[in-house]
Amino acid sequence: MAENSERAPARDEDVLSRRTFLAYASVLFGSAIAFVLGSTGLSYFVSPAFMKEDEDWVDVGKASDIRPGSPVKVDFVARKRDAWVVTEKRSSAWISTADGKEFTVFDPRCTHLGCPYRWDQEKQQFLCPCHAGVFAADGIVVSGPPPRPLDRYAVKIAAGRLLIQPMPSRKAA
Amino acid sequence: MLTTAKNWFCERTGFDRVWDALFERRVPEAKGPVSWLFTLGSASMFVFSVQVVTGALLAMNYVPSPDHAYDSVRFIGSSVMFGGFIRGLHHFGASFMVVLVVLHMLRTYFMGAYKYPREGTWIVGVALLLVVIGFGFTGYLLPWDQKAYWATAVGTNIAGQTPFVGSMVSKILKGGAEMGAPTLTRFYALHVLVLPAIVLILMGLHLFLVVWHGISQPPERSRRGGAKGGNHRG
Numbered sequence: 001m002a003e004n005s006e007r008a009p010a011r012d013e014d015v016l017s018r019r020t021f022l023a024y025a026s027v028l029f030g031s032a033i034a035f036v037l038g039s040t041g042l043s044y045f046v047s048p049a050f051m052k053e054d055e056d057w058v059d060v061g062k063a064s065d066i067r068p069g070s071p072v073k074v075d076f077v078a079r080k081r082d083a084w085v086v087t088e089k090r091s092s093a094w095i096s097t098a099d100g101k102e103f104t105v106f107d108p109r110c111t112h113l114g115c116p117y118r119w120d121q122e123k124q125q126f127l128c129p130c131h132a133g134v135f136a137a138d139g140i141v142v143s144g145p146p147p148r149p150l151d152r153y154a155v156k157i158a159a160g161r162l163l164i165q166p167m168p169s170r171k172a173a
Numbered sequence: 174m175l176t177t178a179k180n181w182f183c184e185r186t187g188f189d190r191v192w193d194a195l196f197e198r199r200v201p202e203a204k205g206p207v208s209w210l211f212t213l214g215s216a217s218m219f220v221f222s223v224q225v226v227t228g229a230l231l232a233m234n235y236v237p238s239p240d241h242a243y244d245s246v247r248f249i250g251s252s253v254m255f256g257g258f259i260r261g262l263h264h265f266g267a268s269f270m271v272v273l274v275v276l277h278m279l280r281t282y283f284m285g286a287y288k289y290p291r292e293g294t295w296i297v298g299v300a301l302l303l304v305v306i307g308f309g310f311t312g313y314l315l316p317w318d319q320k321a322y323w324a325t326a327v328g329t330n331i332a333g334q335t336p337f338v339g340s341m342v343s344k345i346l347k348g349g350a351e352m353g354a355p356t357l358t359r360f361y362a363l364h365v366l367v368l369p370a371i372v373l374i375l376m377g378l379h380l381f382l383v384v385w386h387g388i389s390q391p392p393e394r395s396r397r398g399g400a401k402g403g404n405h406r407g
Contacts, residue, residue: 037262041230041255044259050254084236084245084247
């Protein structure tokens with residue numbers, strides 16, 4: 001190809017000159033390389049938008065250990081995965097059930113200023129010691145400054161184990 | 174329409190003349206496999222640009238700290254879309270880069286292309302070679318795995334063998350008496366801030382000199398067997 005075009009420089013417009021051919025080839029291969037690098041690089045860059053969120057279910061024990069009646073405070077260690085950083089945090093939650101099948105899990109912090117509250121067995125209410133917030137057994141505000149009912153955690157049962165997501169979600173409340 | 178836009182742009186930037194100087198300049202005629210040797214510089218520059226792109230992407234998920242470096246690199250490979258591919262490009266591109274620049278230097282040396290008036294290009298080129306090796310040395314530590322750690326231990330110990338100033342050089346490299354967190358941040362800063370700045374300046378100079386002097390003729394074999402020529406302006 002190269003030899004021919006040098007010996008008999010074809011001026012016909014039908015014939016592709018060596019120079020034009022190489023220009024086309026450069027653009028073609030350059031585009032292919034740019035496409036591969038560009039598309040993978042862009043995917044890498046925008047991938048956070050498509051990543052599945054970690055659900056972070058925490059096993060807090062056997063579901064049958066939670067008896068119907070009074071809410072129970074459960075302590076657990078939540079492993080939180082933040083990309084390459086894994087943190088463990090001691091935490092707790094109040095769990096109650098009416099029938100041993102449906103469970104309600106409360107964030108252990110008062111919705112007023114985040115104080116830990118306790119269960120008053122006699123009054124059958126949650127009492128917050130800081131500013132005298134009072135919640136009913138279902139988390140509704142009875143009296144005091146709390147602006148909203150107790151926050152709830154998502155909960156599910158898998159193979160008899162109680163799994164919770166210790167992140168307050170207003171939706172569940 | 175397109176021509177108008179192009180003219181508008183070229184009149185204000187002189188870009189057409191820059192383009193001509195870079196891509197329409199006269200180059201020596203070389204035939205056969207030898208002509209491929211003249212692509213090594215452009216190839217190095219291309220691989221460098223790939224390193225810039227992949228490196229910028231990797232830096233988005235990398236932490237230069239002993240407690241997170243290894244995990245963040247593993248995170249790139251396992252959890253980021255095309256993370257393994259991008260890291261692979263950067264990893265193999267780094268090796269390929271060193272191979273290319275060394276071949277580029279050998280081509281220049283054996284063709285005598287470093288001679289008058291192109292000594293400046295050669296000197297800048299040697300500096301670029303050292304910077305590329307610097308990139309390789311500093312980048313090798315960043316994954317913070319066993320290989321990275323011990324390779325850098327060996328490298329800094331070699332620096333420590335320098336007469337008189339050895340222990341100082343070694344400590345400056347390591348950011349302290351022992352390898353550790355300061356070593357990693359130091360190597361990272363060199364790898365992503367200092368060396369790229371230096372390499373861009375030197376590359377600009379190198380390219381300018383290449384265009385300014387033109388490319389030397391490949392040497393021809395004389396009747397007596399020795400080489401002649403090599404200094405004709407292209």
